[in-house]
Each structure stands twice: as C-alpha cells, then as structure tokens.
Amino acid sequence: MSFSTEHLQSVQDDIEEAVTKRDTQNIVNHNGNVTLLAVSKTQTAEKLRKAHEAGQTKFGENYLQEALNKQVELTDLNIEWHFIGPIQSNKTQPIAQNFSWVHGVDRLKIAQRLSDARPAELPPLQICLQVNISGEASKSGVTPNELLDLVKAISTLPKLTLRGLMTIPEPSNDEALQRQQFKQMRDLLNDLNKQAFALDTLSMGMSSDYKIAIEEGATIVRIGSAIFGARPVKITPEN
Ligand SMILES: *Cc1c(COP(=O)(O)O)cnc(C)c1O
Numbered sequence: 001m002s003f004s005t006e007h008l009q010s011v012q013d014d015i016e017e018a019v020t021k022r023d024t025q026n027i028v029n030h031n032g033n034v035t036l037l038a039v040s041k042t043q044t045a046e047k048l049r050k051a052h053e054a055g056q057t058k059f060g061e062n063y064l065q066e067a068l069n070k071q072v073e074l075t076d077l078n079i080e081w082h083f084i085g086p087i088q089s090n091k092t093q094p095i096a097q098n099f100s101w102v103h104g105v106d107r108l109k110i111a112q113r114l115s116d117a118r119p120a121e122l123p124p125l126q127i128c129l130q131v132n133i134s135g136e137a138s139k140s141g142v143t144p145n146e147l148l149d150l151v152k153a154i155s156t157l158p159k160l161t162l163r164g165l166m167t168i169p170e171p172s173n174d175e176a177l178q179r180q181q182f183k184q185m186r187d188l189l190n191d192l193n194k195q196a197f198a199l200d201t202l203s204m205g206m207s208s209d210y211k212i213a214i215e216e217g218a219t220i221v222r223i224g225s226a227i228f229g230a231r232p233v234k235i236t237p238e239n
Contacts, residue, residue, distance in 0.1 A: 037059070037220055086104065102125060103203050106150075178213075
C-alpha cells in the first residue's frame with residue numbers, strides 16, 4: 001500500500017464526521033477545526049510530494065536526520081513541519097531551527113534549550129507538552145500531577161508558544177478505555193485554562209483511534225498509516 005488520494009480523502013471525511021459527533025460544550029477555546037497532521041516518518045520524500053499535491057500541507061516527522069533530508073528535497077514546497085518524536089537534548093538546536101511545531105516536550109530543560117536555539121527571525125516555536133495519561137512506566141510524558149508546574153515554567157520562555165497538550169494513550173481495543181484517556185486529557189486542558197492559561201490545542205488520535213479522539217476534543221490528529229499505508233522498515237538509523 002502506498003499514498004493514495006483516496007486514503008487521504010477518506011481520512012478527511014472521517015474527521016469531518018467525527019467533528020459533528022462531539023460535544024462542543026466541553027471543548028474550550030477552540031474554533032471547531034481539527035488539523036490533520038500527516039505522519040510521514042519512514043515515507044519517502046516522493047510520497048510526501050504526492051500528498052502535498054493532494055492538498056496536505058502539514059507533516060509530522062519523528063527522526064531528525066530523516067526529516068532534515070526530506071526538508072532539503074522538498075524545499076520548493078510550502079510545508080509546515082512538526083517534530084513529533086522523542087527529543088534528545090543534543091538535538092534541540094536543529095529542531096528549533098527547522099520545525100514550526102514540537103509535540104512531545106516533557107522536560108523544562110528541553111524547552112529551555114529549544115527556546116534558546118530558536119532563531120530570532122523566526123516566530124516562536126509552537127509547543128505541546130506530552131502527558132503520560134496511561135501511567136505506563138515505559139512512556140515518556142509528564143504525569144498529570146507534574147503538569148501545572150511545567151506549564152507555568154514553560155509559559156515564561158520567550159521563543160516558545162505553549163499551545164497545549166499531546167498524548168499517546170495506551171494501545172487498546174477497548175474503546176471505553178481509549179475514550180476515558182482522551183477525556184482525561186480534555187479535562188487537564190480545561191483545568192489549565194481555568195488557571196488563566198489560554199491553551200487551544202489537544203494533539204491526540206492516531207490511525208487506530210482518531211475518531212474517538214476527535215469526539216473527545218482532539219484539535220490535531222497525527223495520522224500515518226491510514227494515509228500512507230503500513231510503514232516500511234525504518235529507512236534511517238536511529239537519530
Ligand atoms: C507514528 C506516530 C503517529 C502515527 O501513527 P499511525 O498509527 O501510523 O497513524 C502519531 N504520533 C506519533 C507520536 C507517532 O510516533
């Protein structure tokens with residue numbers, strides 16, 4: 001399976017349908033739109049180009065060197081690049097220089113380094129904080145208890161704009177459990193906004209669960225395989 005306009009179109013249709021099913025009363029500070037982020041890790045630049053021709057302009061990448069290579073190949077296109085992978089502190093400078101958004105920040109030190117490295121001539125880097133909502137020991141992300149302090153600290157950094165929260169919930173076939181985790185994320189965001197923050201983004205929902213995520217308040221869904229097909233074996237070494 002590879003990229004096809006039909007896959008992209010059907011994801012877009014599903015997003016629209018899920019939007020009509022949600023309870024907008026619970027969704028704070030939001031204009032109602034859901035952003036589709038096409039997750040293109042391990043996909044070739046050629047596939048991204050095809051998706052772009054089909055109208056997709058926002059792409060999420062996990063592996064820095066792979067992403068930078070594609071950015072060079074696709075420099076003629078107007079793409080908004082999101083970094084969604086784990087962030088090592090020695091990679092913060094190229095990330096701050098080459099992306100518009102970073103999902104998955106979960107430490108103050110990383111946020112400080114991103115802010116320091118963001119070039120003055122670029123707008124602030126848009127940030128989501130990763131929350132470990134399932135409490136799995138292996139997951140990155142802050143716990144809900146640690147969240148408020150981190151939000152306060154990061155809000156003061158000059159070259160970052162804290163937009164909201166991101167999560168990767170525990171994989172599960174139990175729809176009720178998935179829904180519960182997305183709901184908890186929405187509650188966390190709403191609670192922060194009651195504390196006078198103005199966060200407008202919930203980055204949650206992947207190929208297997210984005211409809212539920214949207215119903216529970218997602219504003220950005222990160223979708224890879226439903227658009228591009230099953231991922232090939234990773235084409236670059238870990239970076
Ligand atoms: C790979 C990845 C996705 C997309 O996963 P699919 O199941 O292919 O839609 C979304 N978010 C993150 C953080 C990822 O690493």
